Amino acid sequence: MKEITSVQNDFIKHIVTLKEKSRTRKKSGEFVVEGLRELNIALASGYEIVSVLFYEDLFPFSELKHINVEDYKCIEISKDVHARIAYRDTTEGILAVLKTKTHTLSQLEFKTKNPLILIAEAPEKPGNIGALLRTADAANVDAVIIANPKTDLYNPNIVRSSVGCVFSNAIATGTTEDVITFLKDNNINIYSAILQESETYTTQDYTKPSAIVVGTEATGLSQKWRDASKQNISIPMAGKIDSMNVSVAAGILIFEAVRQRDL
Numbered sequence: 001m002k003e004i005t006s007v008q009n010d011f012i013k014h015i016v017t018l019k020e021k022s023r024t025r026k027k028s029g030e031f032v033v034e035g036l037r038e039l040n041i042a043l044a045s046g047y048e049i050v051s052v053l054f055y056e057d058l059f060p061f062s063e064l065k066h067i068n069v070e071d072y073k074c075i076e077i078s079k080d081v082h083a084r085i086a087y088r089d090t091t092e093g094i095l096a097v098l099k100t101k102t103h104t105l106s107q108l109e110f111k112t113k114n115p116l117i118l119i120a121e122a123p124e125k126p127g128n129i130g131a132l133l134r135t136a137d138a139a140n141v142d143a144v145i146i147a148n149p150k151t152d153l154y155n156p157n158i159v160r161s162s163v164g165c166v167f168s169n170a171i172a173t174g175t176t177e178d179v180i181t182f183l184k185d186n187n188i189n190i191y192s193a194i195l196q197e198s199e200t201y202t203t204q205d206y207t208k209p210s211a212i213v214v215g216t217e218a219t220g221l222s223q224k225w226r227d228a229s230k231q232n233i234s235i236p237m238a239g240k241i242d243s244m245n246v247s248v249a250a251g252i253l254i255f256e257a258v259r260q261r262d263l
Contacts, residue, residue: 001061001071004053005078011051012077015085015097022152025100031154033164034086034095036067041164042098043068050097051075055082058093087156100154105182108143108172115142115188116257117211118250121176121221122148129153130161131247132214137165139254144169145211147176180228183211191233192225193249195242198232206257214250217243 004012017024018032025031030050033039036059043049053075054064064074077085085095118136123129123146136144151158153173159166174182183190188209191201206212213229215221226232235244235252243249 002075003077004075004081007081007084009081011075012081012085015053015095018097019085019087019156022155025152025154029100030097031100031159032085032095032156033098033159034156035092035164036094038159038164038167039067039094039096042096042167045167047101047167048099049073050099052094052096053077053081053085054095055079055093058082058091087160103153103172105145105172105174105178108145108170108182110142111140111170112142114207114261115186115209116206116254116261117141117143117145117183117188118254119145119147119179119211119213120246120250121213121215121225122150122219123216123246124150126151126155126157127161128245128247129158130163130166131245132250133158133162133165133169133171135247135251135254136169139251139258141254142170144171145179145182146171146173147179149173176222176224180224184228189230190225190228191231191253192221192229193234193253194221194226194229194232195234196226196232198234201233201235201253201256204231204233206260210257212250212253212257214246214253217246 015032018030033042049069051073052069055077118141120132153166188211190211192213213225
């Protein structure tokens with residue numbers, strides 16, 4: 001088993017760069033995950049470990065026996081090194097470097113023959129993406145698709161805010177045009193959350209193959225979704241504003257579809 005005590009160590013510098021730069025994550029095909037729960041979800045979802053780093057005072061070596069990892073991939077780190085690479089306020093003392101996966105539309109596999117899909121176009125805030133992934137996991141949707149992504153899925157803030165759901169969901173990314181083509185090729189009905197020319201979301205039938213599509217709070221969905229949609233849907237608003245947080249709206253819409261399918 002290795003031990004690293006210096007923050008100037010090249011591998012530690014690499015980890016810091018992995019956390020901070022999307023370009024490094026894409027080039028190396030690696031990313032960082034912190035926390036035992038998130039790591040276990042990643043491993044259960046088939047992610048490959050490069051290295052596991054632990055700070056003995058917070059996470060004893062004996063606890064690693066609960067993780068299926070070879071000793072030669074384990075690295076004990078000092079307090080200073082841990083402070084340099086940990087990003088949680090309350091940390092468990094364990095981090096890991098994992099191999100990324102590819103998330104192309106052609107690789108996407110549905111859990112059922114009657115898929116329910118959550119789609120988000122151009123979400124920018126990692127916290128919103130994480131919340132969308134948690135909603136998708138809770139609803140047990142068949143897949144999540146990010147159209148025109150603005151950040152990579154292995155951004156540490158997405159990993160953290162999704163509480164590991166970035167690993168447990170089947171996820172694909174692609175351009176809006178490619179996603180729409182994919183949905184039509186698979187005979188999946190498109191329901192776009194758009195105020196214009198919309199009907200109340202509860203009036204639609206989501207029991208057939210369906211995709212619920214949400215956009216950003218600032219700009220909503222692009223015209224391409226309006227043109228491709230089987231029906232634009234909206235959530236009635238009783239207050240002074242006509243929009244809500246995208247993850248909240250997605251939760252309302254996706255769980256209506258789940259409710260109908262459970263009848």
